Amino acid sequence: MQINGKNIPWKTLGELLEDKAARHGGKMFAEIDGVRVSYVELERRSRHVAGGLLALGLAPGDRVATFMLNALEQLLVWFGTVRAGLVWVPLNAGLVGQDLRYTLTNSGARVLVADTESLPHFLEVAAQTQMLSLYVVADAKTAAASGAQPYAALEAGPLPTTLPATRAEDPGAILYTGGTTGLPKGVVLPQFSFILSGVRYGESFSVRAGERHYSTMPLFHAGALQWGLMGPLVCDMSTVIDRRFSASRYFERVREVEANVIDPLGVVLTMLCRRPPSPQDREHKVRISLGATQGLPSHIPDEFTRRFGIPLVMVYGLTEGGGAMLTTNRDRKDDSNGSPHGWVELRILDEDGFPLPDGETGKLVLRSNFPFMFMTGYWNDPARTAQVLKDGWLHSGDLGWLQADGRLRFIGREAHWLRRRGENISAVEVETVLAKCPGVKEVAVVAGPSEIGEDEVKAFVVAEEGAQLAPAELVAWCEDKLAPFKVPRFVEFIALLPRSVAKMEIDRAALRKRPNDAAWDREREQPRAARGKSSPPAQQ
Template sequence: MRRAAAMTTKRSVHGVPVEWETLPALVAARAAQHGDLPRLTVAGRAMSYRDLDDESSLVAANLHRLGVRRGNRIACFLRNAPEHLVTWVAAGKLGAIWVPLNAGLVGEDLVHTLTDAAPAVLVVDGELAERVAAVEDRLPPMRVYQVAEGQTAEGQIGGGGRRPAFTELLEPGSTPPVVEVSGGDPAVIIYTGGTTGLPKGALLPHFAWIAAGMRYVEAFETKPDDVHYSILTLFHVGGLMLGVVGPMVADIPTVIDRRFSGSNFWARARETGATIVDLIGTMITVLVEQPEGAGDREHRVRVSLGVTGQIPPAVADRFVERFGVGFVNVYSLTETGGVLIVNNRMDSPKPRANGRTHGWAEVAILDDGDQPMPPGSIGQIALRPRYPHIFMSGYFNAPERTLECLSNQWMHTGDLGYLDEDGFLFFTGRQAHWLRRRGENISAYEVESVLSHCPGVREVVVVGAPSEKGEEDVKAFVIREAGCDVAPATIAAWCEGRMAAFKIPRFIAFVDDFPRSVTKREIERHKLRELPNDRVWDRERQAG
């Protein structure tokens, strides 16, 4: 009896009772509250929460009729579309696990991800269906439904036969089952990749999504008249937690576009009445590079997510100055429950910091022996939750990788940073961003920060290149400004006096773009390190 009573104890966070523990419960509550009032616009379709609740119940009933049960996986391979959210909520109602696949997957990555997840059902749009068909003979059996108005396609997907339209899952007739789902039950697998290796599936429980929404309310200090405008993808935690769950918990409208457009962004922000946006990384650079106009501040946007670690600080400063929009800077990983686990509010006394955990987690900087390091010392960032079920449960089908990540009661991020004396976290780069040259440890991130200010340099990535003397030499891959032909010798000369001599790149290569991972669009430094040094500019050779 005691155990039963304990299991029904209502959860609280920061002393505040939690109203819902799962996404279906949250959707049902908002549907009862707002009825048919449109509160969610996805890829041009305005939906009420009642629409989302009713349609997801139809899909859940039909999937159950087809044999989908608790723990089965249901995958979506789509561009931003309403079917993402309908399928997600339907999976939750069945106790099944939703798997949104990166729309950039192709070939081996697509085969690996679908084979690992082994979904019972795959929902795919017409644009991406050809990629699935190209590898269908290497996929496990699964039912495939295509999002295509009024169409059905013929095709074999792992022996699945006819490929029906998604609309068949919306047909009435079956009764959805009643499945008890708790906050600790598995909800979503997000396939995430770093700088190396095939994608790995981070399994997030139901309450991790609700917790992310609660952090959204805190970090952005939401108000009743706020409107969120999102251009992030619905196959990543960023788009899902910021564009969907955050506004749903905050009880504000949200608009999610199909894709980001630099030339049309501010027009869309004005059309939607947005006050909160979620720009990240190079999106900020693209907007700063747009022609200036009298309407640069003719909008309601007051705050944006801040993911500025891979762009020059001057670009972020210029964005704030030009558009009058502040940043909530963050440090987040899918594994640590997604967005805003560390965040820096707009009124922070240290705007360059990534922020604090604000009671959601503990953070430490660890050395190679997992010992805490003093303030100001750079080491591996590690976190552990202060509440149950807000971090990932583990990597799907990868117990060894899970144990490696979660060793010694800390979640090891593989990222480097330091804590200052006031407990603010500063991210300095990934472990792969460090190299060792002739006995000196060099932060690629630090060298990149200096080189990014060199006239004529648009973007730069620094890696370690094998040295004939042992260890590594510094190699810079540079994308030049349009119409600029700055020479390697000019860049190297510009570095003198701006960084220690041992940090100045020996090799400089010009490229049109960098190789990027399909999951996070992160620069794949290991591929750059594999490129040969012949035919690239060599400072030591030039010096004789």
């Protein structure tokens, strides 16, 4: 199949894996949490897993879940599951209680493979799920103590000579996402979508066969699967994935594994920039880095490149669209989020669904130029699927505008906008201004309570260590840089911003639920007459 001028000979993950094993044999493909696997070992061991799963009597399309931190077994279960004609469900390792019970119940998983760290959380809700078989990455005695079988039993059977036929459109995984704005949604991505993500990886990074990728992203996250695994697999590279992220050891590990491509997404970039400078900052072999910087202080991307000597490929993407769909492809002429490079068609729509001209902010929708790139829908949720997939267009839930050259300027999530006295306000815009104020370490802006309806602007601020910040100073900083209606009314200092486990995104829903008692109130502390140019009074 011709994709963006390239011949893509594989339609399924099984075909891809078999071809790469035949080409590269015993060459190392992956090292995950210190355990290595070659191309041919990955093919053989995942075939064993497929046989072990089929021996359980599972029917085509049954779900197999994993619940663990990064480990080689997670990769083996993924490929074994899809090669058996089953559906893989990687669960967020941070799930507990209601969230875990909901995800297991919604997915209808018949088999669960867990590690010893995650197992206790599953056992707390096990009686409320319909699980067929439980496997634990542990020895037989430890597994038996929990009423489980050791993971090794899945690989212990004879090597199957034939496996069920699968198709490009068959599910490659159900990835649960969006837990910070409500119950998680199960995004069903086709097998071919993962292959396409690997092809886009090669384009974006201009990679060379034999290079090495380094990642600390969790393998239940689309980014880790599509960039940390599929990219190197499609592009004949090797990949090293650590169990957890460590800011203090990150570049030490980059040097140890001799990485050429890295992927420190989002807040990880900020954490790395805040590490003490070192003479070794530029002692590495990294050629390029993925850069997803939405919501970060605006100076972080340039500071990262300047300090570590690593250019960033800026991206825009979402799980429903098969990962990163727009990239700068290293030609960062501005601060845009990149161009589609032939992969998708973009439109910006107004509230009524009509296209907007370049330069005007609206709702971002996308249409794929290739089959089976986007999700087929949300698992067990046809109503929500119909809201997002309309006439071949994916409604992203994001806001942005297009430059004259077709590059996207991402503004933020629709859910991250506030409406105050008839005016729409971007939380990201206010956060960007506050983040530049001396003494501010992190900031999140959400809707605060209003006595007259709609929203008030509320800022949660994490101060730098030793900084002496007063709410009035922050408001004064904003008054010089924002329209009056955008200036925060409420300011609350907080030790740590709550974040999601999967993406380390700010959990705005948790912030909105916090009582407002501890917040400084500009309306109370600074009477309007004394503020001069602050917001006009509400119209009666």
